[in-house]
Amino acid sequence: MQLAVDVQIPECFGGIAGEAVFIDTEGSFMVDRVVDIAAACVQHCHLIAEAQQEEDLRKALETFSLENILSHIYYFRCRDYTELLAQVYLLPEFLSEHSKVRLVVIDGIAFPFRHDFEDLSLRTRLLNGLAQQLIIIANDHKSAVVLTNQMTTRIGQSQSTLVPALGESWGHAATVRLIFHWDNSQRLATLYKSPSQKESTIAYHITSHGFRDVQPPAVTHSTEGTELNPRKRPRTEEEKQ
Amino acid sequence: MDWDQFDLNPKTIAALKKADIKSVKEVLNLSGADLQRLMKLSSADIQCLLKTVSHTLRRNSMLTALQLYQDKDHFTSQHQKLSLGCSVLDNLLKGGIPLVGITELAGESSAGKTQISLQLCLCVQYPYKYGGLESGAVYICTEDVFPSKRLQQLIDQQHKLRADVPAEIIQKIRFGNSIFVEQAADLDTFQQCITRRLSLLLARGMVRLVVIDSIAALFRCEFGAAQSALKARYLQTFGAQLHSLSTRYRTPIMCINQVWQQTVSYSTGTGSRVTPALGITWSNQLLMRLMVSRVSLPGHSPGAAAHCAGSVRTLSVIFAPHLPPSFCYYTVQLEGVKGIK
Numbered sequence: 001m002q003l004a005v006d007v008q009i010p011e012c013f014g015g016i017a018g019e020a021v022f023i024d025t026e027g028s029f030m031v032d033r034v035v036d037i038a039a040a041c042v043q044h045c046h047l048i049a050e051a052q053q054e055e056d057l058r059k060a061l062e063t064f065s066l067e068n069i070l071s072h073i074y075y076f077r078c079r080d081y082t083e084l085l086a087q088v089y090l091l092p093e094f095l096s097e098h099s100k101v102r103l104v105v106i107d108g109i110a111f112p113f114r115h116d117f118e119d120l121s122l123r124t125r126l127l128n129g130l131a132q133q134l135i136i137i138a139n140d141h142k143s144a145v146v147l148t149n150q151m152t153t154r155i156g157q158s159q160s161t162l163v164p165a166l167g168e169s170w171g172h173a174a175t176v177r178l179i180f181h182w183d184n185s186q187r188l189a190t191l192y193k194s195p196s197q198k199e200s201t202i203a204y205h206i207t208s209h210g211f212r213d214v215q216p217p218a219v220t221h222s223t224e225g226t227e228l229n230p231r232k233r234p235r236t237e238e239e240k241q
Numbered sequence: 242m243d244w245d246q247f248d249l250n251p252k253t254i255a256a257l258k259k260a261d262i263k264s265v266k267e268v269l270n271l272s273g274a275d276l277q278r279l280m281k282l283s284s285a286d287i288q289c290l291l292k293t294v295s296h297t298l299r300r301n302s303m304l305t306a307l308q309l310y311q312d313k314d315h316f317t318s319q320h321q322k323l324s325l326g327c328s329v330l331d332n333l334l335k336g337g338i339p340l341v342g343i344t345e346l347a348g349e350s351s352a353g354k355t356q357i358s359l360q361l362c363l364c365v366q367y368p369y370k371y372g373g374l375e376s377g378a379v380y381i382c383t384e385d386v387f388p389s390k391r392l393q394q395l396i397d398q399q400h401k402l403r404a405d406v407p408a409e410i411i412q413k414i415r416f417g418n419s420i421f422v423e424q425a426a427d428l429d430t431f432q433q434c435i436t437r438r439l440s441l442l443l444a445r446g447m448v449r450l451v452v453i454d455s456i457a458a459l460f461r462c463e464f465g466a467a468q469s470a471l472k473a474r475y476l477q478t479f480g481a482q483l484h485s486l487s488t489r490y491r492t493p494i495m496c497i498n499q500v501w502q503q504t505v506s507y508s509t510g511t512g513s514r515v516t517p518a519l520g521i522t523w524s525n526q527l528l529m530r531l532m533v534s535r536v537s538l539p540g541h542s543p544g545a546a547a548h549c550a551g552s553v554r555t556l557s558v559i560f561a562p563h564l565p566p567s568f569c570y571y572t573v574q575l576e577g578v579k580g581i582k
Contacts, residue, residue, distance in 0.1 A: 004306075026342075076304075090299060152522070206565075
């Protein structure tokens with residue numbers, strides 16, 4: 001939800017002025033929460049504009065309003081994996097018609113695939129197919145693709161560990177992997193897989209306004225948890241809950 | 242499957258029938274290469290087939306977040322929630338229980354889970370204007386006997402709990418008639434109950450709340466440590482079935498869960514903590530998790546001592562997509578569960 005708002009931030013504020021597609025498989029997209037996050041983002045930009053007193057900032061704010069932000073989040077609800085597969089087949093056409101979309105979110109990719117499959121090889125094949133289609137979409141439409149996944153317990157020799165769901169082969173589908181976890185009551189995000197950044201962990205908060213730093217922004221990378229650098233080539237990412 | 246209804250060219254339709262492909266699901270489950278081979282059509286024809294069936298399945302499925310926000314219709318709106326019958330508790334949950342999804346209520350025994358559930362079974366019967374859904378409830382008991390006496394007490398005292406509702410309206414509601422009690426002490430009976438009885442009641446519009454008291458009891462005896470994979474399968478299957486019913490009929494599912502002591506390792510060492518039973522497999526099925534506990538406060542908060550015969554309890558939000566972790570206090574009175582400001 002945070003990303004679906006942030007992708008719309010106007011360029012003069014450091015954003016990429018894009019639109020977002022949100023595919024919901026779990027029914028956890030609560031629009032009231034998106035409103036809170038969006039309102040905080042608009043407020044934040046207003047404060048910047050007032051502080052810097054520049055004409056182009058103020059002009060950009062005329063179209064960066066709560067209603068505008070909400071109207072550019074395209075929401076699809078998929079109730080089972082067949083609907084999800086169908087929706088992904090239709091995405092390229094949708095993205096061609098809505099060329100300003102710069103973000104596709106699937107929340108969550110695991111939910112429709114973790115029951116109902118006697119035959120795991122069918123599941124693996126379908127997931128691989130889905131991953132390939134999403135990679136093509138990311139490249140053809142210059143759009144970031146973000147998937148959320150569940151964690152599951154892997155029972156090992158002497159202990160059990162928490163690992164991302166959907167198995168080993170799914171781990172290869174994503175270019176970037178972020179794992180969110182807790183230490184006591186501190187939220188942490190670990191960059192687990194990335195072609196260009198090294199593995200590291202940062203702390204963050206979730207406030208009523210959305211994702212925020214733990215410390216004042218002296219931190220150079222990932223200021224808002226998973227914000228994208230618009231100058232980097234868009235890639236397939238995967239966040240974990 | 243009547244392929245003639247689809248906007249496909251006759252060659253494709255004939256090939257579908259010849260290859261004995263019977264559903265949209267089958268089409269989408271096959272890879273492009275398999276479809277080409279089975280139907281002996283070109284890649285372009287297959288792409289066209291995939292697009293057409295996908296369009297048919299997903300017709301008119303897009304909404305913008307703005308449309309979701311502005312939707313005020315009783316049935317479809319996200320703003321519509323099931324009230325708990327108390328404004329303090331409703332405020333904690335920003336309106337009440339969301340209509341789509343599984344909400345869990347976990348806690349130690351006698352913390353008040355059954356009390357809250359019974360109260361919800363009455364709340365759901367009120368008009369939309371008063372936070373209800375104008376329909377009945379199904380109460381599935383998996384271990385204890387249904388507390389009918391307590392239910393009757395609560396019914397008799399509704400006018401006291403719901404002072405916000407005019408007396409004529411309360412009088413008109415036949416509370417007892419719209420609560421359907423089911424017993425399901427083992428997994429198979431439970432499975433039957435969900436797939437048959439529950440589907441029927443929901444399809445007929447007779448209920449818009451499902452309470453399962455408790456989900457943990459179903460799994461207590463039957464599974465040893467070695468069968469964790471099987472247990473996980475059951476949990477995922479039930480979770481998916483309940484989720485599907487909830488989505489289809491826009492009906493909240495309230496699952497009561499027990500808690501167990503779990504050793505947790507922190508970066509600073511290990512400790513023991515009370516957590517809801519059934520592990521991460523179950524919590525992945527949930528939209529929202531609430532916990533209740535008894536609190537023994539040495540010096541009672543102002544006002545609490547005035548009306549409670551028993552102790553003060555806390556209702557906490559553990560996780561929810563739209564709520565911060567938070568809690569409030571409440572007591573269990575004769576007329577029901579009431580939050581304390």
